[in-house]
Amino acid sequence: MTNFVWLLAVEAADAVEEGGGLFDFDATLPLMAVQFVLLAVALNALFYKPLGKVLDERDGYISSNRVDAAERLAKAEKIAKQYQQELAETRRQAQTVIAEAQEEAQKIAAQTVAAAQQEAQTQREQVQRELDEQKNQAMVTLEQQVDGLSQQILDKLLGALAV
């Protein structure tokens, strides 16, 4: 096994003797640099620029769409809120209308009852008055008759005396 490793070193040493070696700098270096710069320029035109443009455009497209969507969402939420408010308002109005109607109905009922009671009262009073009047008349008639009768009695008594 050591032979193989030894061989490795020998190979390297051979190469160095021929003027090669690991650290053999020559015109490869500048030419590789030029080649690399050319590659960078070519890739810039072929790859970075077009695809970069697409990425940026897509970013813009997505962000503008997102802004748009957010706007529409906000608008929808606003409308929903407005509807809710209107609904609540309408409900409140309905409640007040109902309450008013109930109140009015109660008032009308109370009025009607009161009127009926009043009428009953007046009728009763009238009847009472009529009764009183008839009673009075009856009394007056009775008194007259009492007067007449007592006169007759007196006359009868006095007449007998006078005779």
Next chain:
Amino acid sequence: MLMIHPLVLAKLEVGEHLYWQVGGLKLHGQVFLTSWLVIGALLLVSFLATRNIQRVPSGLQNFMEYALEFIRDIAKNQIGEKEYRPWVPFVGTLFLFIFVSNWSGALIPWKLIHLPSGELAAPTNDINTTVALALLTSLAYFYAGFSKRGLGYFAKYIEPTPILLPINILEDFTKPLSLSFRLFGNILADELVVAVLVLLVPLFVPLPVMVLGLFTSAIQALIFATLAAAYIGEAIEGHGGEEHG
């Protein structure tokens, strides 16, 4: 030594190169061959991904958008929201090139292709490549510093105190050195470990190390790109950090 040669099942070659002569310049042919393949793959995938761009991505476009967002995140985290955009191509190309290079070295059975000398491997296991990338990073952060703060960039050398001047200057040398050697060492070591294990136990045993190698390769690409972005961000922002964010 010649006696051992018949026993060798897989041959290890370290420091051997396929030399090309171009107008008096010596080049490492195997590095260029694989790097061209890596560059070709990157360009092809980019072309296919951006051929028919849709707003709703799918398939390759989706994948490459994910890659781009990953790269942008690296740059954004290190350089900052305001300044990162011009640096995305540089940092991104660093990451993609190193990552694809490393993985090509680990995944493609290069050894099946025989070269007259040297062997095909990841471009990043050649010191020339990593030093080239590291020096470009140095240039990039110097450029970033000067273009943002002008000559005021030199103020960072005496911050927080002038006593640190030598260390701050030294940093400009250690940065590319550590960048290049970290990448070079990791990739070369990984390939060597796999090669030695294959040499010793040809079946199954090297597999965990190969998987570990894939992981290391990805991490090294990420580290290189992140550090490059961090250096650029530091040069733009300055040590004092007078304008954070």
